[in-house]
Amino acid sequence: AQSVTQLDSHVSVSEGTPVLLRCNYSSSYSPSLFWYVQHPNKGLQLLLKYTSAATLVKGINGFEAEFKKSETSFHLTKPSAHMSDAAEYFCVVSLISGGYNKLIFGAGTRLAVHP
Amino acid sequence: SQTIHQWPATLVQPVGSPLSLECTVEGTSNPNLYWYRQAAGRGLQLLFYSVGIGQISSEVPQNLSASRPQDRQFILSSKKLLLSDSGFYLCAWGGQGPNQPQHFGDGTRLSIL
Numbered sequence: 001a002q003s004v005t006q007l008d009s010h011v012s013v014s015e016g017t018p019v020l021l022r023c024n025y026s027s028s029y030s031p032s033l034f035w036y037v038q039h040p041n042k043g044l045q046l047l048l049k050y051t052s053a054a055t056l057v058k059g060i061n062g063f064e065a066e067f068k069k070s071e072t073s074f075h076l077t078k079p080s081a082h083m084s085d086a087a088e089y090f091c092v093v094s095l096i097s098g099g100y101n102k103l104i105f106g107a108g109t110r111l112a113v114h115p
Numbered sequence: 116s117q118t119i120h121q122w123p124a125t126l127v128q129p130v131g132s133p134l135s136l137e138c139t140v141e142g143t144s145n146p147n148l149y150w151y152r153q154a155a156g157r158g159l160q161l162l163f164y165s166v167g168i169g170q171i172s173s174e175v176p177q178n179l180s181a182s183r184p185q186d187r188q189f190i191l192s193s194k195k196l197l198l199s200d201s202g203f204y205l206c207a208w209g210g211q212g213p214n215q216p217q218h219f220g221d222g223t224r225l226s227i228l
Contacts, residue, residue, distance in 0.1 A: 032214035043121075043205055043219035044159075051214045090158075094214055100147050100166055101215050105158045 002027045002095045006106035014114050019063075019078040021109045023091030026072065032094040033074045034103075035065055039087045047089075050074060061085070086113045117142035121206045121220030129228050134179075134193040136223050138206030141187065146208040148189040149217060150181055153203040165189060166211070201227045 007022040025031055032051045036044040048059025055067045065076045074091060091106040118141045128134060140146055150162045161174045163181035171181050178197050182190045189206055203224050209217040 034216050036219075041203075041222070041224065043221045044207075046216050046218065049216050094216070096213055100164050100172075101209050101213065101217070102161070103217060107158055 002031065002093050002104050004091050004093050004104055004106040006089075006091050006109050008109050009107065010110050010112070012112040012114065013081045015083055016080050019076070019081045019085065019111065021076040021089050021091075021111065023074045023076065023106060024072050025074060025091070025093050027093060027095075033065075033067065034092040034094065035059065035063070035074075035076050036090045036092060037087050038090065038108075044090065047076070081111075081113045083113050083115065086111055117208070117218065119206060119208055119218060119220045121204075121223055123223060124221065125224045125226075127226045127228060128196050130198055131195050134191070134196055134200070134225070136191040136204055136206075136225075138189040138191075138220055139187055140189075140208045143187070143208065143210075145186060145211060147211060147215075147217075148183060149207040149209070150189065150191050151205040151207065153205060153222075155202070159205065163191070196227050198227050201225055 003026045005024045030052050034049045035047040037047050038044045047063050048057045050057045050067045058064045063078050088108045088110050090108050093104045094101050121138045148165045151159045153159050165171050165183045179193050203222050205222045206220040207217040209215045
């Protein structure tokens with residue numbers, strides 16, 4: 001069965017320092033994985049997606065994620081945090097169920113960025 | 116480019132009143148459409164999905180219903196709202212092929228008094 005575990009519910013960084021948001025997945029076949037970001041009272045915005053092409057995936061706003069099959073991980077990183085990065089981040093795995101793409105969401109990681 | 120519109124942004128309704136939330140998608144044809152609810156401090160719960168006009172599937176039993184009268188229109192309804200229906204409702208669309216991401220609207224914050 002597919003599942004997603006986000007290892008940190010809260011992460012706090014200083015502006016200008018690196019960001020690491022951790023995600024482990026469980027999948028019985030080669031998964032499709034996504035990272036979404038949600039700012040307060042907004043919908044979810046797709047940051048990046050992995051669909052079995054390159055293992056290092058570059059997304060919007062300077063974020064990237066690396067798919068590591070041996071570690072079943074898909075961690076999200078950014079070299080230098082901005083204040084505008086403060087938001088909730090969701091790691092998501094996709095599976096086909098009943099003719100549609102069902103998304104399995106992690107519980108989310110709230111990122112705080114301090115000046 | 117594709118866009119998704121959801122309205123209203125916020126809604127305050129008394130218990131027992133009806134509900135209608137609307138979602139429309141532009142710039143794509145025959146999308147899969149989804150309604151989610153996000154309770155405060157919790158993850159997203161899939162309520163309904165639709166793979167075509169008039170085709171609605173429900174993920175969980177509840178006080179709500181959904182309809183898809185047109186290809187790019189998805190409506191979430193209730194005849195009588197309950198306090199437990201409060202939450203943040205998100206509409207999303209996705210492509211028909213495998214491994215397609217979903218794209219979300221800005222959501223409706225529903226408060227039941």
